[in-house]
Amino acid sequence: MEWRDTGILLGTRKHGETSLVLDAFTPNHGRHAGVLRGGVSRKHTPHLQPGGQLDLSWRARLEDQLGIYTVEPLRSRAAVAMADRLALAGLNAVVALLGFCLPDRAPYPTLYKQTEDLLDLLGQTDIWPLAYLRWEMTLLEQMGFGLDLNACAVTGANDHLAFISPRTGRAVTASGAGEWVDKLLPLPPVMLGDSPRDELEILTALKTTGHFIENHLATSLGNKPLPTARAAFVDRVELMTHP
Numbered sequence: 001m002e003w004r005d006t007g008i009l010l011g012t013r014k015h016g017e018t019s020l021v022l023d024a025f026t027p028n029h030g031r032h033a034g035v036l037r038g039g040v041s042r043k044h045t046p047h048l049q050p051g052g053q054l055d056l057s058w059r060a061r062l063e064d065q066l067g068i069y070t071v072e073p074l075r076s077r078a079a080v081a082m083a084d085r086l087a088l089a090g091l092n093a094v095v096a097l098l099g100f101c102l103p104d105r106a107p108y109p110t111l112y113k114q115t116e117d118l119l120d121l122l123g124q125t126d127i128w129p130l131a132y133l134r135w136e137m138t139l140l141e142q143m144g145f146g147l148d149l150n151a152c153a154v155t156g157a158n159d160h161l162a163f164i165s166p167r168t169g170r171a172v173t174a175s176g177a178g179e180w181v182d183k184l185l186p187l188p189p190v191m192l193g194d195s196p197r198d199e200l201e202i203l204t205a206l207k208t209t210g211h212f213i214e215n216h217l218a219t220s221l222g223n224k225p226l227p228t229a230r231a232a233f234v235d236r237v238e239l240m241t242h243p
């Protein structure tokens with residue numbers, strides 16, 4: 001068995017004395033691990049930072065084996081991330097969430113493309129939090145927990161949407177909320193694409209998406225604890241609201 005693909009590095013772990021197991025997210029083969037022989041060498045170490053783009057070749061005798069990687073670096077994002085605290089927190093959140101929820105060897109080409117586009121925006125502080133929010137909404141959708149923001153779950157109206165049901169992920173209008181208003185999550189206009197970039201709205205939206213990641217996605221994965229990197233990124237966005 002053998003294939004070649006591009007991939008975003010999610011992480012590494014030691015394998016023996018000189019090798020590493022690479023955990024990568026690829027467009028055509030999904031999240032896929034493999035052994036990189038000599039991965040701890042000076043030749044490889046500078047290019048094996050989380051979020052980096054790699055040209056990957058994988059081979060194994062049988063498809064279900066761990067297999068061997070050979071790699072060539074395509075794009076490093078480490079320098080941009082290290083130069084900006086928001087970028088570093090964002091990069092850590094992205095790779096941590098992907099490592100948290102992606103199953104092995106299941107392709108998600110749409111999510112891969114949006115992840116690649118998001119990481120290419122690292123360092124652009126003015127647009128990155130909004131781009132990240134949209135990525136997180138895509139992540140929920142791709143994992144089977146997409147939010148239904150097209151119309152009110154109660155009235156069927158598609159305007160004046162103001163809340164989201166924490167149970168179903170469906171939008172609700174202010175008039176349709178009724179006596180349940182205190183139990184609903186906020187639906188800021190930025191989640192509907194109806195307002196310009198606003199850090200306070202983005203922060204509110206991230207708390208809403210965070211509910212579904214923690215209470216729906218994580219629950220489906222056996223109640224695994226969420227990566228702390230996501231909370232650290234939300235904290236960094238919150239600092240932007242207090243100049």
